[in-house]
Amino acid sequence: MNFLPLWRYQNQLIDGAIVTLELTVIAALAGLLIGVAGAVALNGRITPLRWLVRGYIELFRNTPSLIQIFIVFFVLPNFGLKLPAFEAAAVALSLYFGAYSVEIIRAGLDSVPKNQIEAGQCLGLSGWQVFRHILLPPALRNAYPAVTSQFVLLLLGTSLASQVAADELFHVAGFIESRTYRSFEVYAVICVVYFAMAMSFKALFAIIGLAAFRWPRRR
Amino acid sequence: MRSFSLIDFVSLFAALRWTVALVVLALAFGAPLALAFATGRISRFAGLRWTMAACIQIVQSVPLLGLLFFFYFGMPMFLGIQVPALVAVTVAYTLYTAAFLGEIWRGGLEAVKQAQWEAGSCLGLSAWQQFRHIIAPQALRLSLPPTVGFLVQLIKGTSLASILGFVELARAGQVVSAATFQPLLTYALVAAIYFALCLPLTLWSRSLEARLDGSR
Numbered sequence A: 001m002n003f004l005p006l007w008r009y010q011n012q013l014i015d016g017a018i019v020t021l022e023l024t025v026i027a028a029l030a031g032l033l034i035g036v037a038g039a040v041a042l043n044g045r046i047t048p049l050r051w052l053v054r055g056y057i058e059l060f061r062n063t064p065s066l067i068q069i070f071i072v073f074f075v076l077p078n079f080g081l082k083l084p085a086f087e088a089a090a091v092a093l094s095l096y097f098g099a100y101s102v103e104i105i106r107a108g109l110d111s112v113p114k115n116q117i118e119a120g121q122c123l124g125l126s127g128w129q130v131f132r133h134i135l136l137p138p139a140l141r142n143a144y145p146a147v148t149s150q151f152v153l154l155l156l157g158t159s160l161a162s163q164v165a166a167d168e169l170f171h172v173a174g175f176i177e178s179r180t181y182r183s184f185e186v187y188a189v190i191c192v193v194y195f196a197m198a199m200s201f202k203a204l205f206a207i208i209g210l211a212a213f214r215w216p217r218r219r
Numbered sequence B: 001m002r003s004f005s006l007i008d009f010v011s012l013f014a015a016l017r018w019t020v021a022l023v024v025l026a027l028a029f030g031a032p033l034a035l036a037f038a039t040g041r042i043s044r045f046a047g048l049r050w051t052m053a054a055c056i057q058i059v060q061s062v063p064l065l066g067l068l069f070f071f072y073f074g075m076p077m078f079l080g081i082q083v084p085a086l087v088a089v090t091v092a093y094t095l096y097t098a099a100f101l102g103e104i105w106r107g108g109l110e111a112v113k114q115a116q117w118e119a120g121s122c123l124g125l126s127a128w129q130q131f132r133h134i135i136a137p138q139a140l141r142l143s144l145p146p147t148v149g150f151l152v153q154l155i156k157g158t159s160l161a162s163i164l165g166f167v168e169l170a171r172a173g174q175v176v177s178a179a180t181f182q183p184l185l186t187y188a189l190v191a192a193i194y195f196a197l198c199l200p201l202t203l204w205s206r207s208l209e210a211r212l213d214g215s216r
Helices: A004-042 A047-061 A065-079 A085-110 A114-122 A127-164 A169-180 A183-212 B006-041 B046-060 B064-079 B085-111 B114-122 B127-164 B169-180 B183-214
Strands: none
Touching: A004 A047, A004 A085, A004 A127, A004 A169, A004 A183, A047 A085, A047 B183, A065 A085, A065 A127, A065 B127, A065 B169, A065 B183, A085 A127, A114 A127, A127 A169, A127 A183, A127 B064, A169 A183, A169 B064, A183 B046, A183 B064, B006 B046, B006 B085, B006 B127, B006 B169, B006 B183, B046 B085, B064 B085, B064 B127, B085 B127, B114 B127, B127 B169, B127 B183, B169 B183
């Protein structure tokens, strides 16, 4: 076991980690947008749209992320949409994360009792005020743990983008392996880097959660 | 180049047996370990609790892909002998399953009220009897929906074994796609097979959860 040959590849490792973070943040933001739009559509009155969103959720939650990435990268060019590896992975991961986000956000909105909204309307608050002051804060607090743990799973899941040669961390591992033949050492180091990133995010989210959701819980 | 024919169709379904085999192996070894994790996490001994928590935290904070590569290249190194890919892959999936199921089951165990243990001990039951006859049945009922949900994760997760060259469904899809130059048809079919495996489980998990909700 010899980790020394890896030392000179630290810049590649850092670059890979940055691409991984970019991929994660892009997919998370796009996925959350999809999640909000989907949750609104699911609670809306247009039945075909509801079916469409349901179909989307079930399709993306019940097939492997790896196959989704392959389809975006290898199949979409048949329809004239040729995306580079990073973009293809970003699209596939956004759609995957979005499918989970819809359910999480909808569950968060549904967790607020209806009579609280009615109470707000009785007090003469406008639709926006009800949303902003009565619906949103508890819905955010209830959805927060699920969103953050899904975010960490997304961070780990971006490793699949290496399979279409997006130059994120896991792909960098393959590159270093091909140069040094130190297979085990490379992947051990990569695991540690992912672990460090995942734990940092968990700690960050815990602190943000404590700071942002301090008001007392209803008992 | 040849066109997509019946033989390709058959080879995809033939590869499906390895996907199923991986799931079965992961559950066969992972479930007992998960039980050990879950009970260790609620143990009276702080040292044991911390160790188990650390193990789970590590496995859950590393990509499944990383876990697979770690054991694929690491096992021969630790053991000093060449091990078949299936063994290394099984070890990785076992740990993955144990970490996630362990946390799910711990949640189930902790959701059973403390008074239930106390009531058991008032009846003169031993700690094991309390666990076996009072706590475990209730915890099982509570944790069944997320357990079935995790099964879906696991089935999808077996697709990563393809990256180590293991010929299960996803890998067979790559092979067929490369041979026929029909990625659209092939990957749509592969996705459809995964979907057909996972959707019933998802729906089952949801109906279990709904039933649980009504009974409380």
